[in-house]
Structures are given as structure tokens and as C-alpha cells.
Amino acid sequence: MAKRTVRSPKKDPASIGERLRTQRVEVLGKSIRDIAKLLASAPIHLSDIETGRRAPSEELLLKMAKVYDLPEAELRAGFGKPHSVVAEVASESTVAAEKVPEFLRTARGLSAEQWDKLIKQAKKVSAEEKDAKP
């Protein structure tokens, strides 16, 4: 499966709304009512999301990624809705609750390549930890 580029790295409801509208009109060729039917949502709700007046719920965001054929990460970044695993990891222990925010503050602004390096490093550390356990 081809890797898709995330085009909207920062939170900006107006910008992600315009991106959704452009994708719907120019790529999918569908009306707001067509899309609302596919998402089982109210057309006014979708209209508000596309004009940046509202953000989708977690459930709707996941459905929108599929129906609009856009990367889930692009919608998460645009609407400022992190994946649930972020909160899950950050609150799984006292250490994590202290370290995850510090880690994320330090990592703020990293490029995709830098994140990949960091993930690779984290995997290595995690594997070493598992190997060291009796």
C-alpha cells in the first residue's frame, strides 16, 4: 500500500475543513448531502466541520478518514485530536505520566525522518529491556 503524505501537520480547523471540502468536491465529486448519507451524519454537521465551526467526534473522524479517503493522521493533526493511545501511554504509570509530557515537549517540531529515527531507537531500547528480563 502506498504511503500517503500528511499535508496538514498543524492543528487548524479552517484549513483541514477546506482540505476536506476540496477532497469532497474535486476528487470525490460528491455533495455535502451525499457524504452525510455515507457517514450517517446530519448535513449541517458536516457543513460546520468543513467550515471549521465544529470538530468531529472520535467515531466520526475515523469514518471521515475512510469516506473522504484521507489519512487518519491528517484529520487528527488538523482537528487537534490525538490517537487514544497517547493518553493511554501517558497515564499508564507514574513514571509515564511524568516522562511522556517531557518527552513530547522535547520532541515537538521533529520532522518525519527524525520521528522515524526516534521510533527505531525506542524499539531498540524496548527490545533490550525485554531481553534483559529473566
Added chain:
Amino acid sequence: MTTAAFQLWPTMRRIERAAWSAILRCTKAKKLKTIPLPIPVEEWIEGPLGIQFTIADLSHLGPNVLGTSRPRDREIQISQTLVDQEGRFRFTASHELGHVLLHERISSDFRDFDDADFMERRIEREADRFAAAFLMPIPALCAEFANVSATLWSDPSSLLTAVTRGDAPAMRIFRASILPHLTKRFGVSLSAALRRFSDVQLPTGEPALPFEAGIEFLPVEQLKEATRRR
């Protein structure tokens, strides 16, 4: 071979031309060789015509506001109360499109009320006529009329004349079969279809738009030629 039964009132031609021009712009942009029916109003407004189209709660503007438009900003809003009323939704959207394309110099802001007093205003009538012309373009209306009437009336070209004369069987066929077919085919309400018929008249001389009964759509090039002959 039969002949067309419609022509425009002379005063209608400016609005008819504007609607036709918008249709041709959309078919060209979408590389279509025929006019799709019902006309895909929302897709064309947002796509080839490049107008921002939203569905909104307009109740703060008054209980009867169904749509608004800002021609200078090229924006249209339709009331959420219409989303499940297909014919009225499409007509209101086309009406607002009429304001955007016809009335940019007149006002920067239109609000359309479901109110007979307001509808008396000339500008609202123009937007209504634009909507009818956009949703039911004459060539397609002629073709569809011929298509359906050919199966119901021995001489389709005389059916409208018979209806106009008040011929009971013709009127029954027109109301019971032809109008319902046309409302479905063009995605409009019965009142919009009837209003469209009041905007056209029977030709007194040569038919304006020759067509053959039974064809579903006229090719765009043929429609262009038909319009040039008007």
C-alpha cells in the same frame, strides 16, 4: 418525427440565457456530452461554478428563511430544514445560484423567505425563473416531454395544444402521467414544474426546437445549436 412544443417568452430570454450559460459551463468543465438529469445542482455549484455552498441553521434570520446568498463573496447557504425535501432543496439552491449569477451588482446579501409578499418582488421572481431554467432547461424539457408523451398520446406535438384548449383527456394525461414523470426526471416539485410550464408558450409559427420522440438526452452540441437558432 414530431416537433417541439415550447418557446420562451421574449422577456425571459436574459434569464434563460444566463441559466443555459451556467449549464454549458458545467458540462464543459465536467467534459460531459449530454446533460445529466436531474441536474446535479449542489455538485455543479461547488465544483465548476466555484461557489461556497453550506447547509446551515438559518433560524436566527427568521422562521421562514430558506436560503441566503452573498453574490460578491460567492457564497450560498441553504436551511437545514430543507435537507429532506429534495425538490425544494434543489430549487432553493438554484434560486440562490440565480442571485449569485444575476444580481451581483444589485446587492451583496440576499435572504429568501417562504413568503408570498417577498416573492412578488421582481428580483425574487428573476431568481425563481433562473432556478426553473437551470433545473429544467428547455431543450431537455422538450426532449423529456416528447419522450413521455409519445407513449401516451397519438400525436405528441398536439398534446400541449390540447391541454391549453382544456381538452379533458389531454389534461388528465398531462396531470396524471406527464407532470409526475417530469418532476421525477428533473428533481423538482410539482409547483416548480407547473411554474416552468407557465414560463414557456406554444409556438405560433415554426417549432423552436425540433426533436425526435423517444430520445432521453440531446447531445450538448445539438443543444448548443438549438439555442443558437432561438
